[in-house]
Amino acid sequence: MAICNFDKKEIHCKVFYFGTAGAGKTENLRALYRSTSPQLKTDLFELEADSRPNPLFDFLPLKLGAVNGYQVRLHAFTLPPPYFAETYDILLKGLDGFVYVIDSELTALPINHAAMQDTFTLLEDSGFVVEDLPQVYQYNHRDADQPVAIDVLHATFNPRARPYHEAIAPRGIGTLACLHQLAELVVAKMLDS
Numbered sequence: 384m385a386i387c388n389f390d391k392k393e394i395h396c397k398v399f400y401f402g403t404a405g406a407g408k409t410e411n412l413r414a415l416y417r418s419t420s421p422q423l424k425t426d427l428f429e430l431e432a433d434s435r436p437n438p439l440f441d442f443l444p445l446k447l448g449a450v451n452g453y454q455v456r457l458h459a460f461t462l463p464p465p466y467f468a469e470t471y472d473i474l475l476k477g478l479d480g481f482v483y484v485i486d487s488e489l490t491a492l493p494i495n496h497a498a499m500q501d502t503f504t505l506l507e508d509s510g511f512v513v514e515d516l517p518q519v520y521q522y523n524h525r526d527a528d529q530p531v532a533i534d535v536l537h538a539t540f541n542p543r544a545r546p547y548h549e550a551i552a553p554r555g556i557g558t559l560a561c562l563h564q565l566a567e568l569v570v571a572k573m574l575d576s
C-alpha cells in the first residue's frame with residue numbers, strides 16, 4: 384500500500400517489473416537510472432547476469448517528480464530468480480502496481496505467456512486481486528528480428544486493453560513513459576480511496 388503524506392503532498396509507492404527472464408526488466412531499471420537527473424538519483428542495486436545463486440534483486444528508488452500535484456517517490460523492484468521463490472511473499476508485500484514487460488520476439492511468445500500465468504497465480508496466492516492492481520504493459524524488444532504485431536500482443540497478453548507502451552529498453556525508448564503512466568494510476572487509486 385502506498386504511503387501518503389497529505390501535508391507534504393508526498394507519496395511513496397512500491398512497484399514491480401514483472402516478465403519472463405530476458406524480457407528486459409533489469410534493462411528498464413538501468414534506463415530509468417540513466418534518465419534520472421543526478422539530484423534525483425539514488426542507487427541501483429542490480430542482480431548481475433550471473434549463473435551463481437544470488438539472493439539480491441534489482442531495486443531502484445527514485446523521485447519521479449510531481450504527479451497530480453503529489454511528489455512521487457517510487458521504489459521499483461524486479462523479482463529474484465525462481466530459486467528464491469520462498470522470499471516472494473515478503474518482497475511483494477505492499478505492492479502498489481506493476482509494469483508487465485513482454486518480449487515481442489515471436490519465438491518468445493510461449494515463454495512470455497507461461498511466465499504471465501505463473502506471475503498472476505503468484506500474485507493471487509499472495510492475496511492480491513490482479514484485476515484491481517494498477518498495471519501497465521510494455522511491449523519491449525520492438526527491435527527484435529521477428530517482432531509480433533501489436534494487435535496479436537494485445538489479444539494474447541492484454542485483452543482488457545490496459546495502458547501499454549512499445550519499448551526498446553536499452554535505448555530508453557518507452558521506459559519512462561511506462562513508469563510515469565503507472566505512477567499516475569497508483570496516485571489516482573490512492574486519492575480515490
Ligand SMILES: Nc1nc2c(ncn2[C@@H]2O[C@H](COP(=O)(O)OP(=O)(O)O)[C@@H](O)[C@H]2O)c(=O)[nH]1
Binds near residue numbers: 410524526527551
Ligand atoms: N535489442 C534489445 N535487447 C534488449 C531489449 N531489452 C532488453 N534487451 C537485452 O536482453 C537481455 C536481457 O535483458 P534483461 O533486462 O537482463 O532481462 P530480465 O531478465 O528481464 O531482467 C539483455 O542483454 C538486454 O540488454 C530490447 O528492447 N532490445
Ligand SMILES: [Mg+2]
Binds near residue numbers: 408410441
Ligand atoms: Mg534481470
